[in-house]
Amino acid sequence: xxxxxxKLSKQKSPCKTFTLYLHDTLFNVTxxxxxxxxxxxxxxxISNFQxxxxxxxxxxxxxxxxxxxxxxxxxxxxxxYDMKTRYMLDYQGTLNLMGADLMDQKTRDISVVGGTGDFFxxxxxxxxxxxxxxxxxxxxxxxxIKLYECYY
Amino acid sequence: xxxxxxKLSKQKSPCKTFTLYLHDTLFNVTxxxxxxxxxxxxxxxISNFQxxxxxxxxxxxxxxxxxxxxxxxxxxxxxxYDMKTRYMLDYQGTLNLMGADLMDQKTRDISVVGGTGDFFxxxxxxxxxxxxxxxxxxxxxxxxIKLYECYY
Amino acid sequence: xxxxxxKLSKQKSPCKTFTLYLHDTLFNVTxxxxxxxxxxxxxxxISNFQxxxxxxxxxxxxxxxxxxxxxxxxxxxxxxYDMKTRYMLDYQGTLNLMGADLMDQKTRDISVVGGTGDFFxxxxxxxxxxxxxxxxxxxxxxxxIKLYECYY
Numbered sequence: 001x002x003x004x005x006x007k008l009s010k011q012k013s014p015c016k017t018f019t020l021y022l023h024d025t026l027f028n029v030t031x032x033x034x035x036x037x038x039x040x041x042x043x044x045x046i047s048n049f050q051x052x053x054x055x056x057x058x059x060x061x062x063x064x065x066x067x068x069x070x071x072x073x074x075x076x077x078x079x080x081y082d083m084k085t086r087y088m089l090d091y092q093g094t095l096n097l098m099g100a101d102l103m104d105q106k107t108r109d110i111s112v113v114g115g116t117g118d119f120f121x122x123x124x125x126x127x128x129x130x131x132x133x134x135x136x137x138x139x140x141x142x143x144x145i146k147l148y149e150c151y152y
Numbered sequence: 153x154x155x156x157x158x159k160l161s162k163q164k165s166p167c168k169t170f171t172l173y174l175h176d177t178l179f180n181v182t183x184x185x186x187x188x189x190x191x192x193x194x195x196x197x198i199s200n201f202q203x204x205x206x207x208x209x210x211x212x213x214x215x216x217x218x219x220x221x222x223x224x225x226x227x228x229x230x231x232x233y234d235m236k237t238r239y240m241l242d243y244q245g246t247l248n249l250m251g252a253d254l255m256d257q258k259t260r261d262i263s264v265v266g267g268t269g270d271f272f273x274x275x276x277x278x279x280x281x282x283x284x285x286x287x288x289x290x291x292x293x294x295x296x297i298k299l300y301e302c303y304y
Numbered sequence: 305x306x307x308x309x310x311k312l313s314k315q316k317s318p319c320k321t322f323t324l325y326l327h328d329t330l331f332n333v334t335x336x337x338x339x340x341x342x343x344x345x346x347x348x349x350i351s352n353f354q355x356x357x358x359x360x361x362x363x364x365x366x367x368x369x370x371x372x373x374x375x376x377x378x379x380x381x382x383x384x385y386d387m388k389t390r391y392m393l394d395y396q397g398t399l400n401l402m403g404a405d406l407m408d409q410k411t412r413d414i415s416v417v418g419g420t421g422d423f424f425x426x427x428x429x430x431x432x433x434x435x436x437x438x439x440x441x442x443x444x445x446x447x448x449i450k451l452y453e454c455y456y
Contacts, residue, residue, distance in 0.1 A: 012452065014428065014450040014451055014452055015451055015452060015453070015454035016426070016428075016449075016450075016451040016454055017448070017449065017450045017451065018448075018449055019446065019447065019448050019449070020446075020447045020449070021435065021444055021445070021446055021447070022444065022445040022446075022447055023442070023444050024442065024443050024444070024445070025441065025442050026440055026441060026442070027348065027350050028440070028441065032349070032350040032351075035350050036388065038348045038350055038355070038356055040345045040346075040348060040356040040358060041192045041193060041206075041345060042192075044179070044190045044192060044208075045184070046179050046184040046187050046190055047184075051190070051208065051210070052190055052192040052208045054192060054206075054208075054345075054358075056348075056355065056356045056358075056384060056385075056386050057386065058355065058386050058387055058388040058389075061447070065435060065436075065444065067442075067444070076252060076386040076387060077386055077401070078384065078386065079405065080208060080230065081208075082208050082209065082210050082228040082229055082230065083210055083228060084188065084210040085210075091406065091409060094403060094404050094406075094413075094415075096402050096403055096415045096417065097229070098248050098250070098265065098266065098402070099246060099248055099266070099268065100246050100380060101231065102243065102246075105243060108268075109246075109268035109269065110268065111246075111248045111265070111266030111267065111268060111273075112266070113248065113265045113266045113402065113415070113417045113418075114402065114403070114415030114416070114417045114427070115415065116403065116412075116413035116414065116415060116429060117413065120429070121415075121427060121428075121429070121452055121453075122168070123266070123273060124166065124168075124273075125268060125272070125273070131173065131217060132217075136178055136180070137177065137178060137180065138175070138176065138177050138178070138219075139176050140173055140174065140175050140176070140217065140219070141173070141174040141176070142171065142172075142173055142174075143171065143172045143173070143174055143213070144169070144170075144171050145168075145169065145170055145171070145172070146166040146168075146169045147166055147167055147168040147169065148164065148166055148167060148273055148303075149167070149273075150167035150168055151452075193344045193345060193358075194344075196331070196342045196344060196360075197336070198331050198336040198339050198342055199336075203342070203360065203362065204342055204344040204360045206344060206358075206360075228404060232360060232382060233360075234360050234361065234362050234380040234381055234382065235362055235380060236340065236362040237362075249381070250400050250402070250417065250418065251398060251400055251418070251420065252398050253383065254395060254398075257395060260420075261398075261420035261421065262420065263398075263400045263417070263418030263419065263420060263425075264418070265400065265417045265418045274320070275418070275425060276318065276320075276425075277420060277424070277425070283325065283369060284369075288330055288332070289329065289330060289332065290327070290328065290329050290330070290371075291328050292325055292326065292327055292328070292369065292371070293325070293326040293328070294323065294324075294325055294326075295323065295324045295325070295326055295365070296321070296322075296323050297320075297321065297322055297323070297324070298318040298320075298321045299318055299319055299320040299321065300316065300318055300319060300425055300455075301319070301425075302319035302320055
């Protein structure tokens with residue numbers, strides 16, 4: 001029978017692939033006409049890595065490296081600095097989570113919508129439970145992660 | 153023939169599962185060295201639920217409940233308070249939407265990238281149409297949601 | 305053999321479909337009780353299109369067009385203005401990317417979690433490489449996009 005969670009072969013190749021160059025010019029007070037990105041919040045000062053800065057961008061995408069080439073698409077969105085310090089963790093992969101944390105429920109599910117590395121292309125559900133909470137100072141969540149689509 | 157939208161069995165089990173504990177220590181002005189999360193916008197004052205507060209975090213993930221255990225991963229990202237008040241709605245599930253609302257087009261599609269509950273693991277497209285607009289005061293969108301991958 | 309990247313038929317129909325109306329009432333200083341959305345950052349002034357404004361919303365969803373109908377669900381989340389100006393690009397589709405840009409790695413992968421138009425329902429991986437960087441003024445990324453699930 002058809003099972004979405006079968007382990008698929010590691011050798012599978014993409015159905016579509018292409019390369020684009022993204023050009024990002026950060027707003028520096030004097031370049032409003034040319035800037036393609038700008039910070040909308042300030043860094044928080046609790047780290048040296050701009051922790052908390054949120055950047056909105058509308059960057060041209062070109063087929064070659066030249067910034068003046070005609071854009072074939074736009075990259076529009078935001079990124080932000082969420083690394084407080086450097087870590088010694090080995091990179092093995094990332095999981096991308098997204099969802100609504102309905103705090104009035106004892107457990108609540110959010111979605112795992114993608115992954116990289118060991119978690120290449122995965123999908124699943126993360127069940128969150130508040131394990132303990134100390135006022136606004138500290139909370140601990142128990143995350144139970146269940147992947148239902150695995151490539152590896 | 154192979155159909156992605158077949159109803160899959162409810163009994164299917166995960167291909168991978170694991171449990172992690174997330175430790176979040178909120179910045180409170182005096183704990184910059186230990187804090188792992190911080191608000192980067194202020195609550196808006198239109199609700200009692202911190203509506204509008206955006207929190208960036210870089211939280212350690214451990215295999216057990218102890219905050220001093222060696223982290224095996226980091227949870228990096230943001231969350232924000234988007235509940236204005238409490239509702240009487242029964243929880244049946246959530247849909248996770250993401251996309252570009254290209255407002256100069258009459259209808260535009262955004263992606264449904266996941267779901268929980270009745271919408272477990274779903275994917276699809278939401279077609280948005282601006283139904284009416286009253287200056288900056290009010291707008292109404294018509295959402296036509298089409299799910300192409302359903303587990304239930 | 306089962307291949308996730310097979311081209312699926314264009315004629316496939318949704319497994320579930322429904323229509324909802326979203327009502328958004330923007331906070332205008334005097335309507336705190338009724339407002340369902342509010343800006344949490346200011347526009348940045350580098351464009352005429354509110355570039356950089358981040359709006360948090362908690363909007364009722366109804367089955368018909370009447371704002372006073374009983375809500376059957378809530379749309380909770382945020383949107384922001386990320387279009388700096390108008391473009392002449394033909395719309396052919398969008399890709400939705402999400403992930404962690406681990407800048408200390410030479411190349412890093414982020415997830416393509418969905419798409420619209422020519423990229424209907426696609427999934428894949430975008431490999432990012434910093435191609436050049438000029439202080440904080442400019443950077444260029446090389447994006448290699450590999451789609452492993454294609455409907456078209």
